[in-house]
Amino acid sequence: MNIKLRLTVMSFMQFFVWGAWLITIANYWFGTKQWDGTQFGAIFATMGFASLFMPTLTGIIADKWINAERLYALMHILYAGVLFYIPQVETPNAFFWTMLLAMCFYMPTISLSNSISYTTLKSTNLDVIKDFPPIRVWGTVGFIAAMWVTNLTGSKASAYQFYIAGTGALALGLYAFTLPACKPTKLISEKASIVDTLGLSAFKLFATYKMALFFIFSMFLGGALQLTNAYGDVFLDEFKHFPKYADSFVVKYSTIIMSISQVSETLFILAIPFFLKRFGIKKVMIIAMLAWVFRFGLFAYGDPAGNLWMIVLSCVVYGMAFDFFNISGSLFVETSTTPKTRSSAQGLFMMMTNGFGAVFGSLISGWMIDKYFTSSFNNISAVASHVDSTADNGHLLSFVKSQGINILSDGSFDKVLFMKDWQHIWLSFTIYALIITVLFAVMFKHKHTRAEEEAIKKISH
Known part of the structure; x- marks a missing residue:
């Protein structure tokens, strides 16, 4: 099989096994199990907790001792085993620990899949910059496909969503053993300190005001990233409580409606070079933050009838909100750090958004919704x-x-x-995103640099 096609299959399945339950787990939690919202926030925080340390640990293991593709395969098989067990869990506390274990196995596979793709493409003399993006975009397609499968099989509120994901993860784990060998590079020096080995030296960047401010805002914005993943589908599904909406397309196919967000994500990636070239990194980050304001605000006033367009438009602007900040933020880190700290700084950026930010947003939103709304x-x-x-x-x-x-x-x-009270839940998220946007625009002083222009040129080509 063509090597790019083999990597495409891996990318597709990598996100299929996540998308099968990520958007719909709230329906299982609130509808089937009828557990409370504070504890649900902790469930989504497991992704953040796992992201704080597991990618680093598995990266060290793959660099020093075990082939990356074998470690990747093992992690997915273990992830599948936990997913198959989840339907047996009967208490919220046990569900939290089970999901945390699942995330400890799954979250590091995202970076491992990238590493396997990079290594394999280079070893076959292919161009990573040219050949990897078309491979990676199939990961988003896999996520969308999983959402559709879960919805169309009537599994969005049942335990079958975990069986769908588990079956996919087991198949992916076995398939990964057939991928080309990605042997340990042993690039980590035996004399390296534990701080350098774990990539913690990047925290020294907090000594610089601008970098510290950027990472802090990344964390606060990271708190918003998972909110619609956590609550979007159950929000649409709960319109069934209202007789005039009970039989609407939105209620029956809420997960398919939410998949518009992922479709939008793939399309807005294509628009990033234009926006970066025209507006620069800071303004693109502000545009992304404003998109989050519209994402939440449109949900607040949307409904399956007269205001269906608001729900659809909210899903469309998600692509801008998600892609623009992640990519412009990554470019800012790339052009504002030295080669020595660049990799660990990128890791810190991901840690602040998907780690600390996800934990902060998930726990606070769960508590707030349960207590006030x-x-x-x-x-x-x-x-x-x-x-x-x-x-x-x-x-x-x-x-x-x-x-x-x-x-x-x-x-x-x-x-x-x-x-x-979904309207006021979304309005509170809207106000939060607006405050973050205004403070960032005022406090983050940044001018377009020559290094950024060169980076943007590379993206444009």
């Missing part, structure tokens, strides 16, 4: 006035019963029903 209901009349006072009573009765609640003869419930 979740209402409790004890009887059917209270639900009717909240959802739609003119709604068909049969629909409301069946909705309440679907939540595992019995309705007593006087209309009261045998246990409390919880419902979220």
Whole structure:
């Protein structure tokens, strides 16, 4: 098989086994298991916790002792085993530790897959800059395909989403053993300090005001990155509680609607060279932050009927919000550091956004939603006035019963029903993103440099 095609298959499956559950796990948590929001925030934080140390540790192992493709294969097989076990978990606390274990196996495979692709392309005399992007874009296609499979098989609120992901991960793990050997390079010096080995020397960059400010804002923006991944699909799915939206396309195919975000991501990558050349790195970062404001604000006022365009547009601007900051931020790091600290600085950028930022955003949002934006209901009349006072009573009765609640003869419930105020949840995220944008625009002083112009030229070509 052609080597680029083999790497494309790896890239496709790498993100398929993540996309099968990442966007829909909230439906399983809130709908099937009916656990609370604070603990759900901790579930999404597991990705951040794992990102803080596992990619570095596996990178050291692959550099010194084990072929990268074999380590990659082993990690995916272990990841598959945990995914198959997840449906057996019956408590939120046990679910957290199980998911943390799964993320410890999965998160480092993202960087390992890049490393395998780079090494293999170089060893076959192919151009990494030219040949890798078309391979990597199939990872996003794999993520989209997984979302569609999960939705169309009716698995978005069931344990089958983990079985889909687990089956894919097991197949990928076995397939990885057939990839070309990526032997350890042993580039890490035996005399290197533990600080240098773990890439912690990049933290010295915090001594520079501009770099410190950039990394701090990266963390705060990283707090927003996973919010719509965590809550977007369950937000659309919960329109089923409202009789006038219950049978809408958005409710039935919420995951497919959310996949517009990933489609947008692949398209906006193509627009980055134009924006960088025209506006420069700082303005492109600000554009990305403003896109997050629109991403959340449009969700706040969108609905499956008259304001469906807002939901669709929110998904479209996601590509700009996600791509523009990640790539412009990476270019800023590339052109603002020395060759000696460049690799560890890029690792620090990822750690601040996907590690500390993801943990911060997931934990705070889970606590905030549970404490301030979740209402409790004890009887059917209270639900009717909240959802739609003119709604068909049969629909409301069946909705309440679907939540595992019995309705007593006087209309009261045998246990409390919880419902979220999604409009104010999204508005609070909108205000957060707007504050970050304004503060960054005012505080981050930066002029376009010659090094940036050269980097942008390379991207443009």
